[in-house]
Amino acid sequence: MTEPFFELMFAGIFVNNIVLAQFLGQCPFLGTSKKMSTATGMSMAVVFVLILAAVFTWFINNLLVKHDLDYLQIVSFILVIASLVQFVEMFLKKMVPPLYSSLGIFLPLITTNCAVMGACLINAGKEEYLFMDCIINALAYAIGFGLALILFAGVRERIILARVPKPLEDASIGLVTAGIIALTFYTFQGMV
Amino acid sequence: MAKSIAQEFKKGLWDEIPPFNLVLGLCPVLAVTKTIAGGIGMGLATTFVLVCSNLLVSLLRKVIPPKVRIACFIIIIATFVTIVKFALEAYAYDLYNELGMFIPLIVVNCVVLGRSEAFAYKNKFAPSIADGLGIGLGFTLSLGAIGAVREILGTGNLTFNILGQFKYEATEIFGSSFEPFTFLIEAPGAFVCVGLLLCLMNIVGKK
Numbered sequence: 001m002t003e004p005f006f007e008l009m010f011a012g013i014f015v016n017n018i019v020l021a022q023f024l025g026q027c028p029f030l031g032t033s034k035k036m037s038t039a040t041g042m043s044m045a046v047v048f049v050l051i052l053a054a055v056f057t058w059f060i061n062n063l064l065v066k067h068d069l070d071y072l073q074i075v076s077f078i079l080v081i082a083s084l085v086q087f088v089e090m091f092l093k094k095m096v097p098p099l100y101s102s103l104g105i106f107l108p109l110i111t112t113n114c115a116v117m118g119a120c121l122i123n124a125g126k127e128e129y130l131f132m133d134c135i136i137n138a139l140a141y142a143i144g145f146g147l148a149l150i151l152f153a154g155v156r157e158r159i160i161l162a163r164v165p166k167p168l169e170d171a172s173i174g175l176v177t178a179g180i181i182a183l184t185f186y187t188f189q190g191m192v
Numbered sequence: 193m194a195k196s197i198a199q200e201f202k203k204g205l206w207d208e209i210p211p212f213n214l215v216l217g218l219c220p221v222l223a224v225t226k227t228i229a230g231g232i233g234m235g236l237a238t239t240f241v242l243v244c245s246n247l248l249v250s251l252l253r254k255v256i257p258p259k260v261r262i263a264c265f266i267i268i269i270a271t272f273v274t275i276v277k278f279a280l281e282a283y284a285y286d287l288y289n290e291l292g293m294f295i296p297l298i299v300v301n302c303v304v305l306g307r308s309e310a311f312a313y314k315n316k317f318a319p320s321i322a323d324g325l326g327i328g329l330g331f332t333l334s335l336g337a338i339g340a341v342r343e344i345l346g347t348g349n350l351t352f353n354i355l356g357q358f359k360y361e362a363t364e365i366f367g368s369s370f371e372p373f374t375f376l377i378e379a380p381g382a383f384v385c386v387g388l389l390l391c392l393m394n395i396v397g398k399k
Contacts, residue, residue: 020379020380021379022223023218023219023220023222023223023379023382024219024297025219026218026219026221026222027217027218027219027302030218071274071278072274073296074270074273074274074277074296074299075267075270075271075274078266078267078270078299078300079263079266079267079270082262082263082266083263111262111266111300113300114219114297114300114301117296117297117299117300118293118297121293121296121297122293125293166394167391167392167394167395168387168391168394169394171387171390172387172388172390172391172394173387174387175383175384175386175387175390176383176384176387176388178383178387179380179381179382179383179384179387180380180384182379182380182383183380186378186379186380
């Protein structure tokens with residue numbers, strides 16, 4: 001490890017929060033935040049897949065760099081992530097049915113979650129990162145995603161009860177709310 | 193055929209304009225629209241990928257088996273994204289640096305995959321190109337509009353320069369006493385700005 005554990009975690013969860021500071025994974029962030037239960041399901045699925053994807057893409061990336069095949073990065077990463085998601089889905093269905101039924105439809109959706117692809121690309125772009133750095137970074141991003149999603153879902157559940165002006169309904173008020181939550185995370189900027 | 197090619201093209205510019213009327217693919221919308229140039233550059237890159245992948249998917253639609261179609265779409269899209277990435281690195285290095293990670297991430301943009309799945313896989317190649325071009329230009333327009341709002345209100349200036357060909361520069365549009373809303377070019381401002389524009393679109397669209 002090149003950087004201290006705490007620093008990596010804090011930077012990944014708060015300072016460079018993947019949803020609110022780096023704008024990755026907006027689709028699940030807005031799509032699955034209407035109910036608290038779906039938000040927790042999605043967060044768990046992301047933590048699970050993001051760490052697995054970080055492990056696999058680390059090996060793939062090393063292989064590509066070694067053989068001078070950098071230009072295949074995008075194609076191979078997305079293929080690895082897509083097949084990983086399929087594999088995890090089949091594995092869980094067979095071996096751990098309770099977890100499978102609680103993650104449910106969120107697993108296949110993760111393929112097009114740019115938070116997963118984005119975190120892998122960030123890891124690949126940092127040449128000084130060793131294996132453990134990548135894994136901890138991925139864990140921090142995943143926790144940051146979960147934290148933002150669950151906070152947001154809590155606020156959105158309240159908004160349903162409020163009277164919102166007609167044109168602002170649904171996605172529009174959601175984005176403005178997300179902006180206010182992003183403002184709280186923005187205060188961490190520059191701490192690490 | 194229910195609709196003409198011109199109609200397929202036109203629907204992307206207003207009726208189904210992304211990201212406002214289909215709230216998909218928001219990541220680049222929020223991230224690269226600090227400036228109008230970044231927004232339009234991103235929009236054009238996405239348009240290229242959309243048109244090419246739509247064309248190839250519609251040509252191969254009889255060959256691609258339905259069960260593995262998503263994987264096939266993703267490989268086709270990833271190929272064109274790689275082309276765009278290297279082209280931008282070679283010919284528009286400033287733009288390449290500004291967009292950064294969001295060029296490879298076009299591959300997971302729901303708008304692109306969505307058009308392959310919902311349109312190109314079921315239609316002939318001419319309407320598919322028109323559809324890709326329409327949706328792509330609609331996307332470019334919205335990104336440019338968001339970029340313009342954020343740049344003008346957030347910095348008070350407007351600079352526009354794509355490949356050194358189309359140059360436009362205006363400083364202190366509202367006069368020197370105008371204090372720019374720096375909030376708008378920071379991360380939280382992106383959410384609020386897109387949210388309010390969406391609200392505006394709802395008001396205009398519902399009339």
